[in-house]
Amino acid sequence: METLAFQGVVGLSMAMYLWLISAGLTIIFGVLGVINFAHGSLFMLGAYLAFTFYGLLGWNFWLAILLSLAGTAVVGWAMERFFLRYLYGVDEAYQLLLTFGFILILDDAVKMIWGGVFRIPDIPAFLEGHWSVFGRPFPVYNAFIIAAGIVVGIVLWLGFERTWWGRTVRATASDREMANAIGVNVPRVFSGVFMLGAMLAALGGALGTPVRVVSPGLGAAMIIQAFVITVIGGLGNLKGAFVGSLIVGVLSAYGTLLFPVFELALIYLIMAVVLLVRPQGLFAR
């Protein structure tokens, strides 16, 4: 019993990385109507930037994360402003092609800029060590990730539900022409939302710096999981992305413990079942 409970908590910490990346993906789809295939590459970029500031230059951990978010937001802004913006009116296949192109560009860019051997930098001293959870040692760092994921969830919910900006975004999402007619600057909302999504992806990547190795090709691996999660939760639905992340993170942890032989197939199995029973996703309207 304690084994199951502990595995669940471990799964929860893994789910939070998934939540950060799928939150951005689903927000961008919900508002802009674009499936950003390069979202995983923004995750990778965030990880590389944080690694550079924290791991290579040895700067403060929080500062490194902030700079990584800022840097990725700028790249995200440029992607939306100079490329995606010209494709909103045309067939979705073109957006997929464009964002897929960004995966290749960003992969090669990080190879050219960073292509060396990586160390994992030390964990910041205040997050080192482990606590006893269900009688077993649980890393403080994983607890920190769980807390960070929950805080981001609350901030996003408050931001969308309780602020003027959030209302504007929701209005734009439900009818961009009407929003435009009542004086919302739609292109600016789109830019802002894309940057927010990019920052969420970067946060997911940056928070992993002291425990994960970043490498080119990471983007393509991440986007598949994030995509599965948003499909399970309902494309464009934030609550769905959160619940989808929990389902995938926790169940794959249980899969590793209980069915190690076919754990890999598990998340696709879940997606298949959801698509059969509720093709629009668990939380879609």
Add this chain to the structure above:
Amino acid sequence: MKRCASVVGVFLLVVFVAFVAPGPALAACQLGVPVVKVGAQGAASGAHADYGRQINMGASMAVEEINAKGGILGCKVELKFMDEELKPATAVKNTRYLVTEWGAHYLVGVDSSGSSMAIGPVLPELKRPYFFTHAATHRLTEELVAEKGIKEIVRVSVPVYQDGILAALIFKDMPDIKRWANIGADYEYGYTSWNLFKETLKKYRPDVEFVAAAWAPFHTLDFSAHISAVMAAKPDAIFSTPWAGEAVMLLRQAQIQGVFDQIKLWWQAMGGSVDVLEGIAPAVIGDKFKGKLWATARYIHNWPDSAENKAFVERFQKRWSRLPNYSAETTYSAVMIGKAAIEKAKSLDSAKIVDALKGMQINTPAGLRVFRAEDHQFVYNVPAGRVVMDPKYPIPVLGELRVMPVKDYYRWPPFTPVAATK
């Protein structure tokens, strides 16, 4: 006058480039080709990218040294390296491209066992010898060569005998380690290593139990669930096969889950690889693994203690500013073995090159390599040891080396099948 000087300068430059720069390679090529072409491939992307880089560095250095000494039978040697991406389909595509389009005369490299098993069967059709330098599944040589007779396959690196059997022979003598758990690479290499380990250890130690196994595929970023899953079975020791950057990550994540307080020993099969040692250096210096980490590799730079090896390490460091990883040494040696075979055969014909390998015993940085005719495996010895710091090196090395005779830890023909499944 000024103009005249510059004309003379250009003339001298042309003379230099055309006649002086190629140096000894001026001697006529006796093989009837403009250049001898060596095709190489390895993993050059993802967390395993350093292996491809090291394959490329080892092969490049060998080619540079060969050319500096007049080439192969007077022929200049050229190298082309490609990324196999750890994908069998890509590896086969690369092999076909290197032979049919680019014109490779012999091939070296490949990191993934899966890739090697896909390349093997297309070689008879391409008619080129392939010197494998990292892919470790025993089936490549035992099944594809000894059983199916694909003569173009040759392996210069030691297979999973190193990861599984050698480990079992060392740890059988540790009576207080009774419960083993596995965190395995989720593909052929991980399965065969663990199966060979279990099979061998069980023979000597019927009291040992194999209590848990978790499998992690390529591109796993978070091993937390694998670690907690096997630790739930309260093992005495962990047998672990993820490699390269994934090994570094796995060890960090195990360390923060307090694993090294709970176990007696951790076997990181390919932990003796230079990129892993570089990655875990701060943790070893900080004694985070509490001296419980053991590893081996397919060559380690601090063994054997021979003049040839020392000179190789020195040249490599001078050329690349890094210590040579095993994939660098095995590929360097493979290019040299190809050269020796071509010189003996006096031909670029695949069958004649492979024939020339029979009875070959060749000195390489890793020591004497002896060609085994039954399965085309080069036999040589690599020890295992505890991961420790050594004041002579900037990164950890393997210490307290255990050297086992190759007759004990290699498998020998006739081969009995070993399962290549989970």
